[in-house]
Amino acid sequence: xxxxxxxxxxxxxxxxxxxxxxxxxxxxxxxxxxxxxxxxxxxxxxxxxxxxxxxxxxxxxxxxxxxxxxxxxxxxxxxxxxxxxxxxxxxxxxxxxxxxxxxxxxxxxxxxxxxxxxxxxxxxxxxxxxxxxxxxxx
Numbered sequence: 809x810x811x812x813x814x815x816x817x818x819x820x821x822x823x824x825x826x827x828x829x830x831x832x833x834x835x836x837x838x839x840x841x842x843x844x845x846x847x848x849x850x851x852x853x854x855x856x857x858x859x860x861x862x863x864x865x866x867x868x869x870x871x872x873x874x875x876x877x878x879x880x881x882x883x884x885x886x887x888x889x890x891x892x893x894x895x896x897x898x899x900x901x902x903x904x905x906x907x908x909x910x911x912x913x914x915x916x917x918x919x920x921x922x923x924x925x926x927x928x929x930x931x932x933x934x935x936x937x938x939x940x941x942x943x944x945x946x
Contacts, residue, residue, distance in 0.1 A: 832874045836882070839870035843882055847889025854897050860890070860914060867918050871925040879925065883918035887911045 843866050846859045863886045871879025891911025898907055 832878075836870050836874040836878045839866035839874075839882055840885065842866040843886045843889070847886065847893065850889065850893040851896060854893075860917075863890075863914075864918065864921055868921055868925050871922040872929065876922065876926045879922035880919065883915060883922055886918055887915035890914045 843863060846863055846866075850857055850859060867879060867882045867886060870882045888911060891907045891914075894907035894910050898904065
C-alpha cells in the first residue's frame with residue numbers, strides 16, 4: 809500500500825523476524841498495553857467478561873515479534889491479571905484457592921501458545937534457509 813509516498817506497510821515473514829530492537833520493544837509495549845487494558849476491563853466489570861481467547865492475540869504477537877521470553881512475560885502478566893480479577897470477586901474463604909488455580913491454568917495455556925509460536929518461527933526459518941539450497945548442487 810502506498811500512502812502518498814513510498815511507505816510500504818506490507819510485512820512479510822522475513823521483515824517480522826528481523827525487526828530492530830526498538831521495533832520489537834515497541835510491539836511488546838503495545839501488546840503489554842492491550843493485555844493490561846483487557847485485564848483492567850475484567851477487573852472493573854468484576855470478572856463478568858472472560859477475555860481468555862482474546863488475550864491470546866497480543867501474547868502471540870508479542871511472542872512472535874519480540875521473542876520467547878517476552879511472550880512468557882506477557883503470559884505471566886495476563887495470568888496474574890486474570891487471577892487478581894478472580895480474587896477480587898471471590899468472597900468465600902472456602903474457595904480461596906480457585907483464583908490461583910484459574911491463573912495457573914491460564915498461564916499454562918498461554919505458555920503453550922507462546923511455545924507453539926516460537927516453534928513455528930523456528931520451523932519457518934529452517935524452511936526458509938533450506939529452500940534456497942538445492943540438495944544436488946548445494
